Structure formats: structure tokens, C-alpha cells
Amino acid sequence: MKILRLLLLPFSLLYALITSFRNRLYDRGILASKQYALPVIVVGNLAVGGTGKSPMTEFIIRLLKDRYRLATLSRGYGRKTRGFYAVELQATAQEVGDEPLQFKHKFPDVAVFVGEDRCASIERIAPDYDVILLDDAYQHRRLNPSLSILLFDYASFQEPMLPLPAGNFRDQLSESRRATLIVITKTPMEATAASKDVIRARLAQYNTHAKVYFAAIKYGQIQPQKERAESEPLANANFLLVTGIANPKPLLGYLQAAGANYKHLSYADHYNYTIADIKQIRSVMDSLPGGNKQILTTEKDFQRLNTEAFNKILSPYTWSYLPIEVYFNELEKQQISAEICAHCANFKNS
Template identity: 55%
Template sequence: MMRIIRWILLPFSLLYALIVWLRNRFYDIGILKSQSFPLPIVVIGNLAVGGTGKSPMTEHILRLISPLRNIAVLSRGYGRKTKGFRKVEVSSTAGEVGDEPLQIKRKFPQNTVVVCEDRCIGIEKIRRKHEGILLDDAFQHRKLRPSFSILLFDFASLQHVILPLPTGNFRDCLHESKRADLVVITKCPNKVDGDTRFQLQAKLHKYTQAPIFFSTIAYENPINDRGEQLHLHELQQKGILLITGIANPLPLLSHIEPMASSLKHIAYPDHHAFSASDIEKIKHSYDSIPTDNKLILTTEKDFQRLPEELKIQSPIFYIPIHQSILFNQDFEFENMVKRAFSC
């Protein structure tokens, strides 16, 4: 039924695509102005809605560049309850700064992480103390002219007809790929055959001449807030309640399901703010698992939003993830990113 409704809305998708196209052309010809800055400004973004792995890519780049240069991370802070410019502290809450910036700050406490809806204002406030700034989800923020743009595509999104909102899932036209300096097709299966790789590259090279890389999500051992790890084989003896509030939980579910003796899954929308009734539902679901050898498992991003009282009352572990570049292209990818921050 939902699919039929989305196709009925196709005329609105065409109107939306026209408005987005005109906005981009106004920026291209200078009717609308973009601002540049005298230091490396690297943007990570996507054209589709939903998770393409921007946060894991941000963390991947921080691991590469932080030992070499003093760079800051600037994010909009999606899902926060505050407005304006705000510095992210390890002690901040997801409600104050957003779950993804908080996750990044807690993993990279030595790096400055800030949130601001207006990226140009945010850059102006921090640029004099840093050698470069990495922006999460700012490809469509045309008021800013970055020095380098990294564009992400979810592997699954490229398997279907690409249509704009609301019929499809794309918030910008594929033609805008031309602005990218580097393209990464993320969340690939562990094995991508040569024909599929060639077809996807040919599809995107109609719109961009940027180098195209492929990456997959690598899952790490579950960990709790005390730093205690579980090896994946230990999940085989446990009843698991999986809590997700991410755009696409299916890859994680497919990863966990074969390893769990029993598994319950409660799925919420991306960046979901857990209410008191949500927490009661989680507690009830956990208590109903018919074994004492059980735990709650969640994503690292969701872990930032779960209330402390639940973490105290129940054993909760989260699964860290990281980007892994495929086809032995990690050295080439690393060199491109390093050059982007040395300009």
C-alpha cells in the first residue's frame, strides 16, 4: 500500500527535483553565494536519505588524519533539542548535541567536536584553532564551498531505480555527483563480483569523474560502558534483546541472528528519542526472555541515547563498527584523504 502511495506522489517528486535542480544551478552561476575558507574543509555527504555510513566514515578519516593534523569535526547535530553553535563534551547528552556527534567525541576525546546548523558560522568560530575541519552530512549545504567533498552511496540504494523524494529516497539529483572529489559505495556485501563492481562504476561515471571506492561495514566485539568486551562466540549461549534506532537495521540483524541462542528485536526510527513508555517496553521484553543468561544489545549510536537508569539496571552492550575499504584500495584512499587535508 505504501509503495502505491509513493508512486501516486510521483508528480510531487518531479516538482521537488525541479526545485532542487534550480537551487543548485543558482549556486553554480553565483545567484546564490557560497563561502570558502582558508584552510582544508572536507565534507562527507550523500544524496539519498537514510544511513549511508557517514559517521563510520567520519571516524575512519579521524583515525587517519588526527595523528597528523589538528582537525575538528562539525556536525548539524541531528535530533538534538538545542539550537545554534555548541561544543560537544564527553559529558554531553544526545539531547544536547545529537547522538552521532556525542559518539564521535567519546571515541575521539582529543578532537574538537562542535554542532551548528549553519556550517559557515560553525567554521568561523573554530577555524583559527585548527588545521582542518571535517563536516558530517554537509554535501547539500551549498552556502559552504568545501575544499574537498566525499560522497557516499549505500550499495543497496544503487540496485534500484533512483528517484527523488517522496516517490524515491533521493533528496538530490544524481547529476550532483559531479561536485564530488571522491565517491565511496558503502555497506557492500563482503564479496562484490567484478561485473557488479564494473556496472556500478559505469553507472556513476556517467555523472562524475571522481575515483570510486567500495567499502563494507566491519563489526567489532560487543562492549559495555565499562570497557568490558564479549567475544562473538559468547552470544551463542545468551538470550538477546536487540534494540535499534537506525535507518536500516537489517545488516546488523543478519550479523547477530546466526550467533544468538534466542533473539528478540525492537526497531525504532533513526535517531529515535526513547520515551518512558519505550523504556518500559524494553524492560518488559527483556524480563520476558526465559533465561537468566541474557543481555540487551544495541548499536553504538543508540547507546548514546539510552537513559543511564536502564544501563544500570540491565546488562547492555553495543557493537562498534568501522569502515573497511575493499579491493586493496585502502592505501590509495588514505593518500587521497591525506592530500585533502594538506591543501
């Protein structure tokens, strides 16, 4: 892997030069960015996936949904459609994408939209809402948001932050200067104050105005597919874990620490499962030794896997999923919540 990365470094240099040139065009106003007369909050990252944008977006939804007429807007990665859609409860992940569908299922009273042209979509929905929340739009420079929340995976600071294709970064670390708030996600509970100070100092080379917050992952109780079915303690079942996410390592670590017995089938992020994949899952389930066999997946994957056709192949097996939340200590939770709420209130009163 290291040899491959070395071979790809010239392409990463070219990629970095192109993206840097593009960003400078926007910074200098040669390419125009649009602003809007309402709070537009962007949650994004510099890396390719795996930083916890969905849990952070859900944290903000919970914070604002009872205070404002809130709309969320996503591109809808992984969907097989194009254009602007209002996400309904009966929609499928193939129509609107897994993350927007997850938001709609968890917050049915919140408006959820998808559209690859973020600016055109905002202009379409802005008259009816007080706040618009976008996930994964930090690189969408045609949009100049009123508040940018930039996420980094804690582990990404332990290794070189190389641009694509040798590494996983879409932008250089210097682009963190545009962020209003920075959140270091998936922070281990045992992380020391000194290790956090090292990260703050590194980010301060580019951004001295944004407060840096540290958040961990909080897993919820297993949610069974069937209503009123009882959830199974992790240590009691024989699981087949199916994931199509960018970074399953934190989940694997959690399951190991909980004493779960599992076999893991890993697919690409936002993977569109096929009938052949489900038949493979059925075959693996049939071959697992022992009893009390269950299929476990992530909440995002569940949006793509819980279909009538897939469930028919898997019968009598059913899905369960493990929900996830972003977790701040009480002080930082109060501080970041106050910053976001103050921004929306001040924007509305200005």
C-alpha cells in the same frame, strides 16, 4: 508500498524540480557559496541516512588526528538544543546529538563541535585548527568544501533512486558530479568485479573525475556497558536488539549469520527514547524466554540510551553495543588515505 510510491510520484517530481532549481542557482553563482583558507572536508550522501557516514567520518578522524589539529563539525541531528556548542565528554545526546557525542567518546582528544549554521561555525573555529571535517553537509550549498566525499549504499543501486517522498533521495544522482571522491558503502564481500563496474559506469555518466571506492562493514566485538565486564559471544546470549537507525538490515544480516538469538525492537533514525519506551523494553526483556538475557544496541543508539534514568528502570539488565567500522581492502585503503592526506598537505603548502 509500491502503490503508495506511485501515488507520491507527482510530489517527488515537484521536489526534484525545486532541489534542481536551487542547485542550478548555486552552480551559476546566483546564490553564493563560501570557501575557506584551510582544508574543509565534507562527508555526505544523496539519500536520507543509512549510508554509513559515521564510520566513514571516524575513518578520516583516525587518518588525520595525529597529523593535524583536527576539528569535526556536525549539525547534531536529534538534539533538543540549537546554536553552536563544543561537545564535551559529559554532554548528553539530547544536548549535542548522538553522532557528535559518539565521536567525542571515541576520540576524546579531537575537538568536536555542533552548529546548524555550518559556515558561521567554521568561521568561529577555523583560526584554531588545520583541518575541519563535516559529516552530512553535501546538500549545504552555502558551503563550498575543498574536498567532498560522497557515500552511496551498495544496495541503493539495485532499485530506483527516487526523490523524496516516493523514494529516499534528497538529490538526484546527477548531483554526484560535485563529489571529489565517491565511496560505495556496505558492499557485500561477495560482490563481483562486474557488479562494481556497472556502478562505476552509472556514476561516470555524471562524474568522470572522482575515483570510486568500495567499502564493506566491519563489526567489532560487543562492548558491555559496565567497565571490565566481559563481552558475550553472539551465539551464547538471548538478545533484545534495540535500534534507532535508518537501515538496520545489514546489522540483522550480521547477527543472523553469527547465529545470534534475538528479538528486534526498531525505532526511527535518531529516535529520542522516552521513559515509556524504556518501560516497554523492560517489559519485553522480562517476557523473553530462557536465561542469559541481554540488551544489545548500536553504538549510536548507546549514546542516547545510556542514561541514569533509563538504567534505573532497566535494572538489573544492562546495555551492550556493537561497534562498526568502514572496511576497505588494503589497496583501496592505501589509495583513499593517500588522496585525503595529499589534499590536506597540498592545501597547507599552497
